[in-house]
Amino acid sequence: MALIYKVDKENPDIEVLKKAAQVLEKGGLVAFPTETVYGLGADALNPEAVKKIFIAKGRPPDNPIIVHVGKKEQVYSLTENVPSIAEKLMEEFWPGPLTLIFYKSNLVDDVVTAGSPKVGIRQPMNKVALKLLEVFGKPIAAPSANVSGRPSPTKAEHVIEDLEDKIDIIIDGGDVNFGVESTVLDITTDTPIIYRPGACPKEEIERVIGKKVMVWNKEKSKEDVPSPGLKYRHYAPKVPLYIVEEFNEIWQNKINDWLKEGKKVGVLVSKENENLYSDKIKKYVIGSRKNLTEIALNLFFYLRKLEKEVDIIISESFPEEGLGLAVMDRLRRAAGEK
Numbered sequence: 186m187a188l189i190y191k192v193d194k195e196n197p198d199i200e201v202l203k204k205a206a207q208v209l210e211k212g213g214l215v216a217f218p219t220e221t222v223y224g225l226g227a228d229a230l231n232p233e234a235v236k237k238i239f240i241a242k243g244r245p246p247d248n249p250i251i252v253h254v255g256k257k258e259q260v261y262s263l264t265e266n267v268p269s270i271a272e273k274l275m276e277e278f279w280p281g282p283l284t285l286i287f288y289k290s291n292l293v294d295d296v297v298t299a300g301s302p303k304v305g306i307r308q309p310m311n312k313v314a315l316k317l318l319e320v321f322g323k324p325i326a327a328p329s330a331n332v333s334g335r336p337s338p339t340k341a342e343h344v345i346e347d348l349e350d351k352i353d354i355i356i357d358g359g360d361v362n363f364g365v366e367s368t369v370l371d372i373t374t375d376t377p378i379i380y381r382p383g384a385c386p387k388e389e390i391e392r393v394i395g396k397k398v399m400v401w402n403k404e405k406s407k408e409d410v411p412s413p414g415l416k417y418r419h420y421a422p423k424v425p426l427y428i429v430e431e432f433n434e435i436w437q438n439k440i441n442d443w444l445k446e447g448k449k450v451g452v453l454v455s456k457e458n459e460n461l462y463s464d465k466i467k468k469y470v471i472g473s474r475k476n477l478t479e480i481a482l483n484l485f486f487y488l489r490k491l492e493k494e495v496d497i498i499i500s501e502s503f504p505e506e507g508l509g510l511a512v513m514d515r516l517r518r519a520a521g522e523k
Contacts (some may be wrong), residue, residue: 187349191357197313206321208353216330216344218358219309221282221366222337224327232294235326241351244333249299250326252306255318277393280310282384286371313358336420336485339364364482365511382510420519422492427499432461451495477508
């Protein structure tokens, strides 16, 4: 069973972080908060420790893991080359929710990158994560701290629910800031490619680099990509999830049929559309359509909450701009494109 330590998110107990660093040094696993979601960390330079992440999560071995650094300087030893565009992006967005993909150096084992010659690296903004990285002194490989395929953890209780009996330490640093993972951007290509939309908006990236970026489309590219979360169904609740592009009579009839069958139905709905849905179904207001940051933060929390209360979840769709691009990416993957 994991040891659970609660720390102040602004001023974490250094003794707790030292214990966590000792576990990492011995090849163990530590869950810790970042500004995006909770991460499950291992020594990024210890392939045997990284393998434990795959085992604990039930993660397919061909799904690469992002490497977290405490200092930008560490990037230069982990990569073959740091292009000028990366320098500009690191200056603007690090620490923060942007993962950059580089060609890796020999220091990074293939187990981390799932055999890819490229590695994703980011510097988290969360003070607990940064202090842990400082105390440990080495990069930490860390995907989300959940069972593979499940909604990502935005609270320590989600990590406890999924992984308490499979890892060594859980650092409870309170709620996260964004609720969706980092944006993954490949800067090794002529046109930068966003493989995973996330908490760093596409529009902001384009503003900084002064040119358009491409958003990866699985229908147009069948080749392996050096980013997590693209090959398999992810973020899925334990019950079916459907996305409602437009609430109409067809959807109303479908809901009525489910209710007649004795099924419990829940909906993730915006404040603006709450009254569209019958009080016979469980409604969770996820936020205002005018505040996509709020919606992103609440998404995984309410998916985990609803799966315990209903047999079927439906969610309205949201504008695919800013954080809305990440929200819709997660919903589509969670629904299995339903």
